[in-house]
Amino acid sequence: MAAHPDDLEFSCAGTLALWARQGTKVIYLICTSGEAGFDQPNLSREERIAIREAEQRAAAEVLGVNQVVFLREPDGLLQPNLELRRKIVREIRRFQPEAVVCWDPAVLWISDSMVNHPDHRAAAQATVDAVFPSAGLLYLHEDFLAEGLKPWKPDRLVIVRFDGGDTFMDIEETIELKIAAMKKHKSQIKEWDPEPFIRKVAERQGRAGGMKYAEAFKIIQLHKPLV
Ligand SMILES: [Zn+2]
Numbered sequence: 001m002a003a004h005p006d007d008l009e010f011s012c013a014g015t016l017a018l019w020a021r022q023g024t025k026v027i028y029l030i031c032t033s034g035e036a037g038f039d040q041p042n043l044s045r046e047e048r049i050a051i052r053e054a055e056q057r058a059a060a061e062v063l064g065v066n067q068v069v070f071l072r073e074p075d076g077l078l079q080p081n082l083e084l085r086r087k088i089v090r091e092i093r094r095f096q097p098e099a100v101v102c103w104d105p106a107v108l109w110i111s112d113s114m115v116n117h118p119d120h121r122a123a124a125q126a127t128v129d130a131v132f133p134s135a136g137l138l139y140l141h142e143d144f145l146a147e148g149l150k151p152w153k154p155d156r157l158v159i160v161r162f163d164g165g166d167t168f169m170d171i172e173e174t175i176e177l178k179i180a181a182m183k184k185h186k187s188q189i190k191e192w193d194p195e196p197f198i199r200k201v202a203e204r205q206g207r208a209g210g211m212k213y214a215e216a217f218k219i220i221q222l223h224k225p226l227v
Pocket of ligand 1: 117
């Protein structure tokens with residue numbers, strides 16, 4: 001679950017590729033189609049959406065992702081409102097995931113040179129709120145029942161961490177796929193080679209987790225007893 005095409009490749013694609021390789025069904029839910037992420041003039045909104053969705057589908061294919069769903073909310077203007085939450089609840093009830101992966105809505109700075117995009121925070125906030133409690137409540141969004149969409153409580157919320165975290169996934173066997181998938185976002189990376197950056201971040205997180213290359217997460221066990 002992410003705000004833009006390329007967010008998942010940028011953050012947790014090594015883990016998603018690993019899960020796909022192990023037979024886990026992986027679904028992407030992308031809130032916007034990233035149509036604001038261009039600086040060339042004279043590209044229509046439809047053209048920009050088509051470019052970024054095609055790049056996202058190509059990246060997902062590299063990783064072994066089973067399906068990509070776009071909500072087509074307006075890029076750059078995403079709000080964590082009840083409308084977005086409801087749309088995410090619908091998809092959670094439709095796909096009934098064991099785990100929902102998203103970014104951390106509380107993160108304002110990803111690093112000392114990177115502000116966390118407000119769309120990232122909005123998508124993450126709406127996702128956390130959709131996972132708990134909205135998706136699992138019988139008497140919320142009751143109209144979904146008529147569509148056969150019953151309440152669903154995922155087992156785990158998996159929060160992407162750029163530093164810290166309590167769980168480290170060893171991505172040594174999938175880091176090449178992460179790099180290859182990131183390179184599919186040609187409209188975004190342009191001449192930039194993402195490989196050194198991806199390796200550097202994975203090495204840093206690997207050091208924290210005692211691995212060569214890792215991705216870091218905070219896991220919320222939603223079915224765990226309180227005591
Ligand atoms: Zn983004």
